[in-house]
Amino acid sequence: MTLQALIIEDDLAVQSFLQTLLQSQNFNVQSSGSGQTGLQILSSQTFDLVLLDLGLADLDGQQVLQQLRQWTAVPVIVISARGKEQDKIQALDAGANDYITKPFSAGELLARIRAALRQHQGTVQTLQFGKVLIDPVQRQISKAGAPLHLTKTEYDILLLLLRHAGNVLTHNQILRQVWGEMYQGRPEYVRVHVATLRQKIEDNPATPQFIKTEAGVGYRFCST
Template sequence: MAETILVLEDDPAMQSFLGTLLKTQQHQVYSFGEGIAALQHLVQQPVDLILLDLGLADMDGQLWLAQLRSWCDTPVIVISARHREQDKVQALDNGANDYVTKPFSAAELLARVRANLRHNTPQQQAFSFGDIRLDPVLRQVSRAGAEVHLTKTEYDILLLLMRHADKVLTHNQILTQVWGKTYTDRPEYVRVHMAQLRQKLEDSPAAPVYLKTEPGVGYRLKMT
């Protein structure tokens, strides 16, 4: 069955472009220009993925996203002309799964769509990337078949990143999930432990292939 995608974009030309592009990949597309109408549709008919422009005519896209996340966990890719890091961080903290800045290539957007649709399917018990494998049942991590010793904090960070592979996680999201809500002002904690994870899991820790930094925002486990 074709995946369903809701496009919330108030620019008619961009809305038409996105709809046409997604339909070439056999997706079923619902297009809206106003946030309230899109929310009403989602209440009646859930979709597999949402593409959201932050500059809506009837409400701010950040507010729309926060309202959506109060009752819906459908993956959201923000597509916006806003390039400031604080806009990206706010969108991710509000629950966006990905953030693409305009202008973008069709190939890049389709890759992000595929990744988010893939990670919306039920997860297997074991996670893997490259030659790294994590078994959440046994709480074991191996590299090329050999067990890797991680501290509890390193393991918790890695598991969090693997469960949200290809999604940028902000410093605050990682701190809240791993350390607790009282540690959101300590991003250095995350930097230290990410450096340790890279030493143990990357061939070249100074030029990581998988454990990527999103400058000024957070980290992403790159799978695609």
């Protein structure tokens, strides 16, 4: 079976290398040198794999990753010259399946691609807790079978909490991932949106079953 891959990389030499490598593995490949164009391609076509560079000229790759995760669960492997631990953590927290630092060998990249594809094939496309069902690919959510409308911010907070279910996320972690770096130190933003989110997904918002408050720290998502 031929798989579809998208390369988002503005270094033409690296882009050409990746394209040749993937084509040798029976991928149909499209390439984009900009984050905005890459997102437009992703929104109109279905892919099995995305290779994403962080150092793009128009959009930082972290922003591209955050945006595409709003509607697609496609496996994403970040390829970057940034080797700092914080860059890796931020990309993985934002939804990257893997992170490989330049320079790298063809064999290592192909091994990571195989692992990402295996992992994706074994995942369930829908997420469910209680009466709530989420389709992250179609960006649809329902409760007890009825469509449920969430604002973009409420939806992003919910998916972030779900991705880290069982772990405490601080107010600043949520602010950074959902609003951006400039909003850190504004926990009231998170409190207001979590309150409205609870009104929509919890049976009893006054005693929430799923989104638990960690006093003075942040929130923890509990699926049971």
